[in-house]
Amino acid sequence: MAQTDAPLRARAEAETERLPPLLARADRLARTVIMGEHGRRRAGTGDDFWQYRPVQPGDARGAIDWRRSARSDAQFVRQREWKQAQSVMLWVDPAASMRFASHKDLPEKADRARLLALAVSLLLERGGERVGMTGTALPPRCGAAQIARIAEALMSESGEDHAAPDMTGLVPHGRALLISDFLGDPAPLRAALVAAADRGVRGVLCHVLDPAEEAFPYRGRTIFQSMAGTMQHETLRADDLRARYLDRLAARKDALASLAAATGWQYGCHHTDSGAQSALLWLYRAISEGGAGA
Secondary structure, eight states: OHHHHHHHHHHHHHHHHTHHHHHHHHHHHHHTSOOSGGGGOOEEEEEEEEEEEEOOTTOOGGGBOHHHHTTSSSOEEEEEEOOSOOEEEEEEOOSGGGGOOSSTTSOOHHHHHHHHHHHHHHHHHHTTOEEEETTTTEEEEOSHHHHHHHHHHTTOOOSSSOOOOOOTTOOTTOEEEEEEOOOSOHHHHHHHHHHHHHTTOEEEEEEEEOHHHHHOOOOSSEEEEOTTSSOEEEESOGGGGHHHHHHHHHHHHHHHHHHHHHTTOEEEEEETTSOHHHHHHHHHHHHHHOOOOO
């Protein structure tokens, strides 16, 4: 038993040592995104004026600002700034497939997912929002201590090739962020998003892929093995598989985007050879402001 536990203990200690660097990297990344009150402004209930917008179908007649409308040919609604803190729950895929990196100079998908999740947590917390993690004992809270708990929870891993999203702990009418390569069975994800939508939860799917998974650059004799070692396939002509693989990947991405649209979520794909800053900016806007898809 001691021999079996030793590698696990060594890996756990190594992961723990990575926590301070991860926090530092996430903090540096978060600081690249402009913050402050303006960064989290959105329409809602509050006392402070935000902006005027044109009248839209469904607006109550009493919501029209007649003084502003009198200065033009159009009618306008006066919007106030949203002041109520929202709850955002995170799920970062802990499965073995996330530990893939096609080149030594590229980060593992898991590393990029953790970095983005922790950086967006920092941005949300500094903007006055409550952040937590699904499937854990981390309900949404504010404060530096909560960020440290999230950083620690993000280091957990699964021995399975793929993981289904654990949506326990979602706050009704809150928001959620799911980060994964989404290469496993799509049925659990579909069920999770439908159930979340039924509770008024809206959120973002962040699809993280290694560039080799996007381009399939393999040729000739190739042995494909899953990260957990449970599946293996050998072929003498990997290039013959490329067209079918790319078709299936495109179909998977289309299905994710369609699922997100049908349930009121947003979908974006990020590659680990791309800069994390643009991905973080889009994620933050999508979560806190309900911005358009990537």
